[in-house]
Amino acid sequence: MQSVNQVLKIYNSISGKKETFNTVTKDNVGMYVCGPTVYSNVHLGNLRTFTSFDVIYRYLNHIGYKVRYVRNITDVGHLENDEDVGEDRISKKARVENLEPMEVVQKYTYDFHETARKFNLSPPNIEPTATGHISDQIKLIEKIIDKEMAYIVNGSVYFDVLKYSKSNNYGILSKRNLDDLIHNSRSLEGKSDKKNPQDFALWKKAQPKHIMKWNSPWGNGFPGWHIECTAMSNKYLGDIFDIHGGGIDLKFPHHECEIAQSNVCFGTNAANYWVHANMLTLNGQKMSKSTDNNILPDEIFVKGSPLLSKTFSESCVKFFMLQAHYRSVLDLSNDALLAAEKGYNKLMDAINILEGLKDFSENSDFNIMEWIKNCYKAMNDDFNTPILIANLFDAVKFINKVNQEKASISKKDWEVLLSSINSFVFKVMGLQKSKLTNNDNSKINDVLDILLELRDDARKNKNYELSDRIRDMLKNKGISINDSNKDSSFIID
Secondary structure, rough: OOOOOOOOOOEEEOOOEEEOOOEOOOEEEEEEEOOOOOOOOOHHHHHHHHHHHHHHHHHHHHHHEEEEEEEEEOOOOOOOOOOOOOOOOOHHHHHHHHOOOOHHHHHHHHHHHHHHHHHOOOOOOEEEEEEHHHHEEEEEEEHHHHHEOOOOOOOOEEEEEEHHOOOOOOOOOOOOOHHHHHHOOOOOOOOOOOOOOEEEEEEEOOOOOOOEEEOOOOOOOOHHHHHHHHHHHHHOOOOOOOEEEEEEHHHHHHHHHHHHHHHHHHOOOOOOEEEEEEOOOOOOOEEEOOOEEEHHHHHHHHHOOOOOOOOOOOHHHHHHHHHOOOOOEEEEOOOHHHHHHEEEEEEHHHHHHHHOOOOOOOOOOOOOHHHHHHHHHHHOOOHHHHHHHHHHHHHHHHHHHHHHOOOOOOOHHHHHHHHHHHHHHHHHHHOOOOOHHHHHHHHHHHHHHHHHHHHHHHHHOOOOHHHHHHHHHHOOOEEEOOOOOOOOEEEEO
């Protein structure tokens, strides 16, 4: 392992504390992360979650583990809420868009993959789909029925939470008390086949109009949301594996139910470490389409948004996300993105300067090995990217001093620093290199601002021919103009 003989500690949601990381199999890691339900465009909250686990995956690889990273695609389309009622999300989107359900799946799976590629997220080693594992889910449901922890009603199968809780801790992950859940639950009043409101569906009987359905021992239907991930994680990682991850919104009920299913089927909590990434808010509030407090990735990267003064690169947004610890709430705002862009550009400038250095001294004014040790110390403390970034900027300050001939570096230390900073920035954090320096960017932006000012003047003077000509000439060079704000801004395609 390359972590400078340090111990890796990971915060485990089950214990509520950081624990020393010990793997099931020496030098190997099995990691399962809940992937998207592909009925809509991937949103920024998704991207933050997948970025967090991308860094975890990259770092584990970096320090010498062989990682099997499994991230699923939910293409069945579980119901609209966690009480097993409502309409299948994918079927609903198919109806709204006048498409076949699998056309919806294909469309939004492609969108997810394209966005992940632009964001430079590592593809998982295995990406199973829920529809490709229906038989595996049916086998597990049969096993739960055989263990008398599930019951069949009118072609549907439900997990009996109250019975399970007599000998197991339902709430081990979310720390919810079952008595409180029972007290706060609405009365069923004959509207459900469930014995109790807390029970969750393992298999749902499909109504005649339901499109996505499969044959089963209990009739035509479709799987419950929670059994999908239990079946896929178990198939590719075994009865007990190392890390199970996802967004904090999945902790209850999804992950809690996965643990219950796994305990019945395999006698384990599925994973030894349950890891959760916290949410992303927008301007201090929860992202919501209904209140227009929402930005899609494409609006940040390409199209522009009324909530932002300009567009930002994928690496800039990724750098912004990594400035906060993955377990903390992160608020996205125009000012925060502008500040992150400045920091990202300073980091890229320093790396460009470091690569171009040619004059070396016999000694260095910077303790490179201590700096490397501190970088690993940050990442070994539950993947603390904000502290890693602070250490990177210690190196940036030194690099700029060397460039100004106010500090010295030996060739040997230069080689070590260059290799190490490239590893942490590009291999571990997964940022993409900017070829432009801050000075280059500034000059380009100044020119574009002049063109935008001339175009705005032309529009105000009703010289639409000149206004359109400027717009079209820029468009031909891959630069679009965003007129959604009061003042125009440019978007580099």
